[in-house]
Amino acid sequence: MKLTIQVNEGPYQHQSADTAYYFAKAAVEKGHEIFRIFFYHDGVNNGTRLTTPPQDDRNIVNRWTELAQAHNIDMVVCVAAAQRRGIVDDGEAQRNGKDATNIAPGFRISGLGQLIEGGVQSDRLIVFGD
């Protein structure tokens, strides 16, 4: 099946980002296709490359990057939610006059249309949040 996953919460604060990750991993291991993982609300904070979690704890951001790269998964951070919360790529930095970027590898910033398209194109949408 083709699956789209929506992640509504940031790393560490809620378990949602973890559960979503393990679900996605299990899905690809079973041969399903993840059409897109869409990060909304505080979920956009999964896409910052500036986290330094303790050495003995899981690195949520890197884990997403590795999963996406291993299985060619499209990970999209909602542009409106990202602007509110300060997740920035080169394009956003230029457009909004920011002096830095922080987007993590494997993530791209795009519009809510990507979430809707995920719903249209996939067999199932699964939402992880609070």
Place this chain on the structure above:
Amino acid sequence: MAMLHLVNKSPYDGCSLNTASTIMKDGDQLLLIEDGVYGAIKSGKAAGLLKGLKVAVLGPDLAARGIAEDKLLDGVDVIDYGGFVDLVTATDNVQSWL
């Protein structure tokens, strides 16, 4: 059509399990994940909400919270993330009671 209902909050913290249980129809599947697994403990008041429902719980979330499987209501299936994926594909849509 059979729905998959996900509840991730404890029944003692908000109304998600209560509302979900009133929406579930015959053939629907309930999966308790994250803090939602507390709802399946048989000695808890909330166990009554699960009467007559098809219930599964995510094993890793039980273990994390130190809940032994013999503390669960009879008939509750303990599954892993692979089983979670299978429930998604075996049902027609997914409602996350956040």
Place this chain on the structure above:
Amino acid sequence: MSDVKKFMYVNRKAPYGTIYAWESLEVVLIGAAFEQDVSLAFMDDGVYQLTKGQNTAGIGMKNFSPTYSALGDYEVNKIYVDKESLEERGLTLDDLQHLVWEDEDEDYAEKDSIRLVTRAEMADLLAEQDVLFNF
């Protein structure tokens, strides 16, 4: 050309205390352009989103409640409100905004967008959806 899917946006949280109500509406507005069969469901504390008379000046937040009245223009006109959730909260239909849409098939006659439903009716509605958005 793919089949039209039934999309439902489920709202269960009160406005302003968290951002979910507003950011959910933003998805609805963008989603309207995708020509799917769209409906909104308001249950539990979500029913508070539709109340009249919201004045946010004192909390310094944007009052987004007028946006609900624009939904009709976006052809989003199936707004299901759970009766039981209203009653539990001591609310009636009168406490909610009067949301309408214009039916171009009936000479642009103004019709109500809000449909009060019982829990059982809401269950049936959820069951028939292809895609359920929750926030």
